[in-house]
Amino acid sequence: MSKLKIKTGDTVKVMAGDDKGQEGKIVKILKDKNKAIVEGVNMVSKHTKPSAQNPQGGISKFEAPIHISNLMILEKGETTKVGYRMDGDKKVRYSKKSKEII
Numbered sequence: 287m288s289k290l291k292i293k294t295g296d297t298v299k300v301m302a303g304d305d306k307g308q309e310g311k312i313v314k315i316l317k318d319k320n321k322a323i324v325e326g327v328n329m330v331s332k333h334t335k336p337s338a339q340n341p342q343g344g345i346s347k348f349e350a351p352i353h354i355s356n357l358m359i360l361e362k363g364e365t366t367k368v369g370y371r372m373d374g375d376k377k378v379r380y381s382k383k384s385k386e387i388i
Contacts, residue, residue, distance in 0.1 A: 290317065290354060291368040291379070296388075298357040299365050300327055305352070309360060313349070321351035328352045361388060 292298060292312060299309045310325040330350045336343035358365040359381075366383040379388045 288320075290315065290320075292322065292354060292357060292359055297360045298322075298324060299360050300324070300352065300356055301358050301365070302356045303352070304328070312357075315354075316351055319351065320354050322354055322357060323349050323351050324357070325349065359388070361386070 292315070294312050294315055296312050297309060298312060300306055305327045308324075308327045310327045312322050313325050314323040316322065326349070328350045329347050331345050331347050333345055334340055334343055359368055360366075361381045361384065364383065366381040368379050368388065369382045370377055371380055372378075373387065380386060381388055
């Protein structure tokens with residue numbers, strides 16, 4: 287399993303797929319599947335049968351996971367690649383476009 291360069295809370299842009307161009311914040315990362323759940327992106331509908339918890343039933347909408355390779359981190363409204371470097375004795379993430387620490 288490779289190191290992921292995005293974290294929960296990062297603002298990302300979708301680079302490929304049905305939701306190409308959309309932006310949102312990462313809500314959760316599924317590291318074992320290399321996927322992330324992004325707020326308001328990749329919405330899917332699920333039909334639910336009436337049950338004790340949900341007596342009405344109906345259609346519920348929620349975000350489905352999207353592969354990390356289709357996401358790119360946003361910094362100041364622009365997409366950028368992420369690199370790692372040593373800042374003193376700390377390892378920090380930095381933007382490869384602006385060379386600033388993220």
